[in-house]
Amino acid sequence: MTEEIVKSALSKVMYPGFTKDIVTFGFVNNIEINGTDVSVTIDITSSAPEVAQQLKDEATAALKSAGASAINCNIKTPVIPREGSSKGKNIAPQIKNFLMVSSGKGGVGKSTTSVNIAIALAAQGKKVGLLDADIYGPNIPRMMGVDGMKPEVNGNKVIPIKAYGIEMMSMGALMEEGQALIWRGAMIMKAIEQFLRDILWSELDVLVIDMPPGTGDAQLSLAQAVPVTAGITVTTPQGVSLDDSRRSLNMFQKLDIPIAGIVENMSGFIAPDTGVEYDIFGKGTAQPMADEFNTKIIAEIPIEPSIRTGGDEGKPITFVNPSSESAKRYLAAAESIWATIEEVNANGGANNEGVQPTTPPGVSACSTGAAAAAPAPKASDESCGTGCGCH
Numbered sequence: 001m002t003e004e005i006v007k008s009a010l011s012k013v014m015y016p017g018f019t020k021d022i023v024t025f026g027f028v029n030n031i032e033i034n035g036t037d038v039s040v041t042i043d044i045t046s047s048a049p050e051v052a053q054q055l056k057d058e059a060t061a062a063l064k065s066a067g068a069s070a071i072n073c074n075i076k077t078p079v080i081p082r083e084g085s086s087k088g089k090n091i092a093p094q095i096k097n098f099l100m101v102s103s104g105k106g107g108v109g110k111s112t113t114s115v116n117i118a119i120a121l122a123a124q125g126k127k128v129g130l131l132d133a134d135i136y137g138p139n140i141p142r143m144m145g146v147d148g149m150k151p152e153v154n155g156n157k158v159i160p161i162k163a164y165g166i167e168m169m170s171m172g173a174l175m176e177e178g179q180a181l182i183w184r185g186a187m188i189m190k191a192i193e194q195f196l197r198d199i200l201w202s203e204l205d206v207l208v209i210d211m212p213p214g215t216g217d218a219q220l221s222l223a224q225a226v227p228v229t230a231g232i233t234v235t236t237p238q239g240v241s242l243d244d245s246r247r248s249l250n251m252f253q254k255l256d257i258p259i260a261g262i263v264e265n266m267s268g269f270i271a272p273d274t275g276v277e278y279d280i281f282g283k284g285t286a287q288p289m290a291d292e293f294n295t296k297i298i299a300e301i302p303i304e305p306s307i308r309t310g311g312d313e314g315k316p317i318t319f320v321n322p323s324s325e326s327a328k329r330y331l332a333a334a335e336s337i338w339a340t341i342e343e344v345n346a347n348g349g350a351n352n353e354g355v356q357p358t359t360p361p362g363v364s365a366c367s368t369g370a371a372a373a374a375p376a377p378k379a380s381d382e383s384c385g386t387g388c389g390c391h
C-alpha cells in the first residue's frame with residue numbers, strides 16, 4: 001500500500017448528500033501505512049452519527065478493495081457545544097461562538113474592524129469565520145483580497161472562500177452587485193438563515209459577523225437564529241456617530257446579546273511621516289457611553305492611511321503589518337473580546353430564548369405581510385420558510 005493508493009481508493013467515497021468525494025473536500029488526514037495495514041483519519045463537518053457510520057463503512061470497503069488488510073478508519077466529527085453552554089435556537093451548532101459587529105451608521109469602519117478583528121483572532125490561534133451580512137454594501141471580499149471570486153457550490157451548499165487563514169462568505173460573492181438593495185423583512189431573514197445553514201462552515205471557534213449599519217431586520221433575524229455570544233459596536237468619536245451607536249448598544253441589550261465593548265475608530269490621526277498622533281474628529285469621546293452601558297472601549301483605532309489602502313487593496317493591516325500601532329490595537333481588542341466570550345460561556349453561555357417570536361395560541365407567528373404571502377409550511381418543514389423563526 002502507498003499513500004497514493006489509499007487516496008485514490010478514498011477518492012471514490014462521496015460525502016453523503018454531495019457530488020464531491022472526501023479527498024477533494026480535504027477531509028482525509030493522517031494516513032499511516034504499515035505494509036498492508038492502513039490507518040486514516042477522516043475529519044468531517046457533520047455531527048450526524050449516520051453520516052459518520054456511512055463514511056466509515058464506505059471508506060473501509062474502498063480500502064479493502066484496494067488491497068488493505070487491517071483497516072483503522074477513524075471518523076472525527078465536530079464537537080457540539082456542551083449542553084448548557086448556550087441556550088435557545090441555534091441553526092449552526094458546529095460554530096461555537098458568534099460575534100456580532102454593529103454600528104449605528106454606515107461608513108464608520110465596521111467592515112474594516114470586522115476584517116481586522118477576525119484576522120487578529122485567527123493570529124491568536126482561533127479557528128475563525130467571517131460572515132459579511134452587510135447585504136446592502138458587502139465590501140468584505142474586496143477587503144480580504146478575494147473580490148470577484150465565486151465560491152464553490154456543491155449540491156445546495158456553498159463552500160466558504162478561504163483567505164488569510166479564515167473562512168469567509170459574503171452576499172457580495174453570491175449575487176450581482178446591488179441586487180439586495182431593495183430587500184426588506186422576510187427576504188433579509190431568509191438570507192441570514194441561509195448564510196448560517198447553507199454555508200459549509202467548519203467547526204469554528206468563532207464566526208465574526210459584519211452586520212448592515214443600524215438596528216433592523218438583519219440584527220433581529222441573526223439573534224433569533226443563533227445565540228450570539230457577544231456584540232461590539234464601532235463608532236467614530238463625533239457626537240452624531242455616538243448618538244447612533246447608543247442605539248446599537250441598546251439593541252444588544254434588547255436582544256440579550258452580551259456587550260464585549262466599543263471600538264472607537266478614526267480616533268486621532270497618526271502622521272505617516274513623523275508618527276505623531278493628532279486629534280481630528282476627537283479621541284476618547286466614547287468613554288461616557290461605555291460607562292453608561294457598563295462596558296469598555298476595547299480599541300481606539302487612529303485614522304491611518306495604511307488602514308484604508310489595506311482595505312482597498314485587500315491587504316488587511318493586521319495581517320500585512322502586525323507590528324504597526326493599529327494592528328497592535330486590533331490584536332489587543334481581539335484578546336479583550338475573547339476574554340468576554342470566555343466569561344459569557346463560563347456563566348452559562350449566550351441565550352436567545354427570550355428573543356424568539358412569541359405567538360398567542362392558535363395564531364401564526366407569520367403575521368408580516370411578506371411572510372403571510374409565502375406558501376404555507378408543509379408538516380415536515382423545519383420552519384415555515386420565511387425565516388420568521390416561528391417553528
Ligand SMILES: Nc1ncnc2c1ncn2[C@@H]1O[C@H](COP(=O)(O)OP(=O)(O)OP(=O)(O)O)[C@@H](O)[C@H]1O
Nearest residue numbers: 106107108109110111112137302303304307308311
Ligand atoms: N482607522 C481608519 N483609518 C483610515 N481609513 C479607515 C479607517 N477605518 C476605516 N477606514 C476607511 O473608511 C472607509 C469606510 O470603512 P468601512 O467600509 O469599514 O465602513 P463601514 O462602517 O463598514 O461602512 P458601511 O457600513 O457603510 O459599509 C473605507 O475606505 C476604509 O478603508
